[in-house]
Structure formats: structure tokens, C-alpha cells
Amino acid sequence: MQTDSSFTFVLFGGTGDLSMRKILPALFEAHRAGGMLADSGKIVAVARHVADRADYLEWVNEHVKPHVSKNGVDETAWASFLDRIEFVKIDLGNPEDFALLRDAVSDMPGIRVFYLATGPSLFVPICRALASVGLNENSRIVLEKPLGYDLKSSNAINDAVGEIFAEEQIYRIDHYLGKEPVQNLLALRFGNVLFEPLWRREWVESIQITIAEELGVEARGDFYDNTGALRDMVQNHLLQLLSIVAMEPPHSMDSDSVRDEKLRVLRALKPIDPRDISKIAVRGQYHAGVIRGNAVPAYATEPGVKPDSTTETFVAVKVEIENWRWAGVPFFLRTGKRLADRVAEIVVNFRAVPHSALGASALRGGANRLVIRLQPNETIRLYCLAKQPGEGMNLASVHLDLAFDRFFREGQMEAYQRLLLDVINGRLALFVRRDEQEAAWRWVEPILDEWAASHKPPKPYAAGTWGPAAASAMLAQHDTCWLEEEN
Incomplete structure (x- = not known):
């Protein structure tokens, strides 16, 4: 470049x-x-x-x-x-x-x-x-980020900045959009005929998007206690990743063509009925626990955090997209602090074959899946079934692996490096447009409002685990589970 x-x-x-x-x-x-x-x-x-x-x-x-x-x-x-x-x-x-x-x-x-x-x-x-x-x-x-605390405050900032700078001068940064596997997701979908026919409700059973952290709030207790995981991660990073996964093929890769398609996804998100929030959203807060052999404190005892805080450090939410490509396919978004591992990944679970002469394992949903790992190691892995060596027709899960650090000899570019070069060179495609941001805030606000009004505390989970059991129960209702639970 x-x-x-x-x-x-x-x-x-x-x-x-x-x-x-x-x-x-x-x-x-x-x-x-x-x-x-x-x-x-x-x-x-x-x-x-x-x-x-x-x-x-x-x-x-x-x-x-x-x-x-x-x-x-x-x-x-x-x-x-x-x-x-x-x-x-x-x-x-x-x-x-x-x-x-x-x-x-x-x-x-x-x-x-x-x-x-x-x-x-x-x-x-x-x-x-x-x-x-x-x-x-x-x-x-x-x-x-964060650009505001809610839709109203976000609009106030955007209105004031928009009086001084034109929209094409404003670069709202989301560093996850600069990660190499996210770029390769676009390449896989729109550069290969192999995936596009499968990238739809007829062949996809469910999709999971996870951003998990082992770290707690560190020195950001004051900030985080007034923000929480829904504002800090779901409204921006996770919904941006969802829009990349679910978008239609853009006319070209210019900035507005890409962002127009992302916006269509965000506007097609099924509106949230406040009466259903307890069924489609789980919030949690970590208590004391052990991570990699080290004892870690509860969130409420972290510096800068109120002892009686009800701020969530974990969110899992089910999202539906009301359009012809994705109607009926659940998207499960999850993020949290003090979880069992540091990982960010997108899991596309394909449907099982309609009939199998090879045994029950071929009829299991998720036997075919695509796992796009964003961190810590950036890989794309396609899982399928193959015959195990030996007597009988016994199937086992195998995978095709694109590990960027092994396949490409040239060093990868870090997300911030790519995005800063895009700013200097005037490329807007990987930055969030104002109408995208508004659509994301508009979708999460009913959850924010309901949680604020209910006064119910977040569900507790021990540091070093994968969050509250209710997050697993939510997926079990759809006869599926989080990837690490299956493994």
C-alpha cells in the first residue's frame, strides 16, 4: 500500500x-x-x-x-x-x-x-x-467510541460535529472492522461462488458472534460503571460485525456502497418488544473467581465501581433479521469480561443434510460450519465430515484451515494500522456512517430502557467461566449451544 x-x-x-x-x-x-x-x-x-x-x-x-x-x-x-x-x-x-x-x-x-x-x-x-x-x-x-450514552446524546454529538465538519470528513472508528479476517469475510463471500449460494436461510441454521475477554475493567472502573457491556460492545462492535456477516453484495467496494448494505441490515433488525427482553437478552456481572490459576476479584470491588453496582459486564442477545435472506435464522451475540478465554469469533452453523445413509452424525446441525476467528490468532476454518480411517463408515469432524500467519509470508497489518492509513488516504468504507450508528442505537434502546426500569440485578457468574447459565439456556431453546460447549 x-x-x-x-x-x-x-x-x-x-x-x-x-x-x-x-x-x-x-x-x-x-x-x-x-x-x-x-x-x-x-x-x-x-x-x-x-x-x-x-x-x-x-x-x-x-x-x-x-x-x-x-x-x-x-x-x-x-x-x-x-x-x-x-x-x-x-x-x-x-x-x-x-x-x-x-x-x-x-x-x-x-x-x-x-x-x-x-x-x-x-x-x-x-x-x-x-x-x-x-x-x-x-x-x-x-x-x-463510545459516541454518546444513548440515541439522544449520540445525535447531539453528531449534530454538533456535523455543523463543523461535513459527513465525508468524519471518520467514526470501529477497530474490529479493520481486522484481517473481517476483510477476508468480504473476500470469501463476494469473491468466491462457493459460499454465496449457501449464505441464506435455506442453508444456515444459526450464527454466533462472540467477543470474550479475560480482563476485567482494569483502570476503567469509573468509565465502565457508567457504560456497561451493551453500550460498550453490542451497540457498536457486535452489531457492526453482524451487518458485515449479513449484508447483501454491494454494487462495488466504495465507501457508500458498502455502508448502504450494512445500513439495510441494521434497519431490518426485528424490533424488540419490551415484553420479550427477558427471553432474548441475558445480562450478567462477574463475581470473584479464578482465571488461569490466578484469583480475581468481583466486579463490585474493582476500583471506581460502586459496591452496589447493577452494571452488566456480560451480555448475550438473540437477534433476528426480517428480510428474505435471513428470516427465521437466529443470530446470537455475546460479549463479556472475565470470561474463560480471550476470543473473538464468528460461527456460521450450516443446516444438516436432509437425509443421511451415513448415520446420525451427518444429521447433526453444525456438522458443517465456518469459524472466523478474529483474535487472538486470526484464522478461517471450514468444518465438514469425513470418513475415519479403518473398518466401517465412521464419520469424524475435520477442517480446512486458513491460518494467515502461515499462509501469507508477508506480515499482517494490525487493525489500527489499516484504519489510520485509510483515514490519511481518504477511504471511508471501514468507518461507521451516522445513519448506521443511529440505527444501532435505535435497536438497543428498548433493552437499555427495560433494564434501567426493572431494577433487577444482573445474573451473577464466576470469573473464569463463560457467563451466566441463562445464556446457554437461551440457545438450548433453539436446539443449539455455544461453540465451546459443544467442544
């Missing part, structure tokens, strides 16, 4: 955790690869916790280096990367300080990218301050 696009990349929240762990490491990898970033491109960090550029570079050396280049840091590349970085000390609460930023970037080349790695409460003040000094022209703005 070669580029001659000059750019000035302005990073708000330049000393924050996201900048240290993801954004600057991704920019370094693009720089180290050569040719991905224009030589003239500059990175301008904005923060108030360090004094000057020298202090900031010292901060970067300490906090970014541990997150780059798994096989060691190329010191020559690292030194030349640091040469790209400038620093402006700004108090984001003081709009007059933005004149300092304007003066710093006025002679820098190319498109300006403003990355808001800050809390959402700062999005609108930053955008207004940028406009006050004329920095909203010839620019792009990147907004991290």
Missing part, C-alpha cells in the same frame, strides 16, 4: 492509554514498513501533562516502545519515526490555546487529520475550538 499523500496527523489525548498502546504503535509500523506514510508526513501530539517536545519524546520512549515490533525495535526506524513527531501543549478546556495549534501546523503539508483519542465529552468542545481557528477546512476528524 504505497502512498504519496502528505499529511499532518494531530493526536488529541497524546499521552493517553489508547495513543500509547494502539495509535502510535500503528503509525510506527506503517513508518517502519516504508512507503506507507509520505516522507513529509508529520505527527503532532496534543496534551497538557508534559512540558515540551523533549519531555513528550521521553514519554513516548517509555510508554510506546513496549507495544511496537514484537520481534524487537529497529532503532534506526524508531529514531526516524521520532523525527516525525512534534508536540503542542494545550489545555483542551481553554479554546484560546488552539491558536497555538494553528500556528504549529500552519506550514505543515497535506491533509490534516485530527484524531480525538479523548472522552466523548470533549468531542464537541474540541471541534468547536478547531473551527474557531479555521482548522476545520482541508481536514478529517476521527471519533473514537
Whole structure:
């Protein structure tokens, strides 16, 4: 991916955790690869916790280096990367300080990218301050999630930002859309005749999408306790993955063609009747437990969390899509913290053969399935039945395996690296459009409202397990189970 696009990349929240762990490491990898970033491109960090550029570079050396280049840091590349970085000390609460930023970037080349790695409460003040000094022209703005607390607050932010930046200037980032297997899902579906005839209700029994974490809330207790898993993961990551899985073939891979098809899926989600929420949605909260031999505390005792908190750390929900392709096929979405393993995957369970002369195993649903693993190891695995060697016609499950790190000799691109390059080069297809975001909020709001009104506590589950038993019971009603339960 070669580029001659000059750019000035302005990073708000330049000393924050996201900048240290993801954004600057991704920019370094693009720089180290050569040719991905224009030589003239500059990175301008904005923060108030360090004094000057020298202090900031010292901060970067300490906090970014541990997150780059798994096989060691190329010191020559690292030194030349640091040469790209400038620093402006700004108090984001003081709009007059933005004149300092304007003066710093006025002679820098190319498109300006403003990355808001800050809390959402700062999005609108930053955008207004940028406009006050004329920095909203010839620019792009990147907004991290969460964008609002509900549909109303999300619309308020989008309305305010939309008064300053045109929609084509706004990049709402969801890093799961930048992961290699998600891109390969599009390639598998729309580049091969093999899967498209099967990708419909006649041949698909159910679909599971899981994002599971072993970690708890870490140092984010204050934030998480006011957010919860439904807002933090379902409204954005999981519904975006669902829309990619279920979308119709786009006219082309340009940004609006792809996003138009995703929007059609989100608008076709079966509306939620509040009376049915207890049947189609499970929320849980982790209690003390053991993960990989280490004792971990209950959520309610984590720093920043209220002792009587009813915030959910686990959600499982059944989704239906009311269109001709997917009518009657249940989609099961699941996410949680302090679960038994760190995994993100999409499981497409195909229907059993209608009649088998080979025994009952061929009539079992899910004998044929496609498993797209997003993390920790990125693979695509197609399961089918084959005869076991030896006497008799005994069937066993086997799989065809596409492990990207073994098949492709060139290194894979991390999600943030791909998405940051897309911002610099003006590619919007992997970013969330406003109407997509509104449709997702509109669908989850009845669940949020019902949980808030019911005052019922989340179902408890021990850390190190796969969540409340009710999540398994929900799938059992459809004569299926979560993938790890079958194995």
C-alpha cells in the first residue's frame, strides 16, 4: 500500500492509554514498513501533562516502545519515526490555546487529520475550538467510541460535529472492522461462488458472534460503571460485525456502497418488544473467581465501581433479521469480561443434510460450519465430515484451515494500522456512517430502557467461566449451544 499523500496527523489525548498502546504503535509500523506514510508526513501530539517536545519524546520512549515490533525495535526506524513527531501543549478546556495549534501546523503539508483519542465529552468542545481557528477546512476528524450514552446524546454529538465538519470528513472508528479476517469475510463471500449460494436461510441454521475477554475493567472502573457491556460492545462492535456477516453484495467496494448494505441490515433488525427482553437478552456481572490459576476479584470491588453496582459486564442477545435472506435464522451475540478465554469469533452453523445413509452424525446441525476467528490468532476454518480411517463408515469432524500467519509470508497489518492509513488516504468504507450508528442505537434502546426500569440485578457468574447459565439456556431453546460447549 504505497502512498504519496502528505499529511499532518494531530493526536488529541497524546499521552493517553489508547495513543500509547494502539495509535502510535500503528503509525510506527506503517513508518517502519516504508512507503506507507509520505516522507513529509508529520505527527503532532496534543496534551497538557508534559512540558515540551523533549519531555513528550521521553514519554513516548517509555510508554510506546513496549507495544511496537514484537520481534524487537529497529532503532534506526524508531529514531526516524521520532523525527516525525512534534508536540503542542494545550489545555483542551481553554479554546484560546488552539491558536497555538494553528500556528504549529500552519506550514505543515497535506491533509490534516485530527484524531480525538479523548472522552466523548470533549468531542464537541474540541471541534468547536478547531473551527474557531479555521482548522476545520482541508481536514478529517476521527471519533473514537463510545459516541454518546444513548440515541439522544449520540445525535447531539453528531449534530454538533456535523455543523463543523461535513459527513465525508468524519471518520467514526470501529477497530474490529479493520481486522484481517473481517476483510477476508468480504473476500470469501463476494469473491468466491462457493459460499454465496449457501449464505441464506435455506442453508444456515444459526450464527454466533462472540467477543470474550479475560480482563476485567482494569483502570476503567469509573468509565465502565457508567457504560456497561451493551453500550460498550453490542451497540457498536457486535452489531457492526453482524451487518458485515449479513449484508447483501454491494454494487462495488466504495465507501457508500458498502455502508448502504450494512445500513439495510441494521434497519431490518426485528424490533424488540419490551415484553420479550427477558427471553432474548441475558445480562450478567462477574463475581470473584479464578482465571488461569490466578484469583480475581468481583466486579463490585474493582476500583471506581460502586459496591452496589447493577452494571452488566456480560451480555448475550438473540437477534433476528426480517428480510428474505435471513428470516427465521437466529443470530446470537455475546460479549463479556472475565470470561474463560480471550476470543473473538464468528460461527456460521450450516443446516444438516436432509437425509443421511451415513448415520446420525451427518444429521447433526453444525456438522458443517465456518469459524472466523478474529483474535487472538486470526484464522478461517471450514468444518465438514469425513470418513475415519479403518473398518466401517465412521464419520469424524475435520477442517480446512486458513491460518494467515502461515499462509501469507508477508506480515499482517494490525487493525489500527489499516484504519489510520485509510483515514490519511481518504477511504471511508471501514468507518461507521451516522445513519448506521443511529440505527444501532435505535435497536438497543428498548433493552437499555427495560433494564434501567426493572431494577433487577444482573445474573451473577464466576470469573473464569463463560457467563451466566441463562445464556446457554437461551440457545438450548433453539436446539443449539455455544461453540465451546459443544467442544
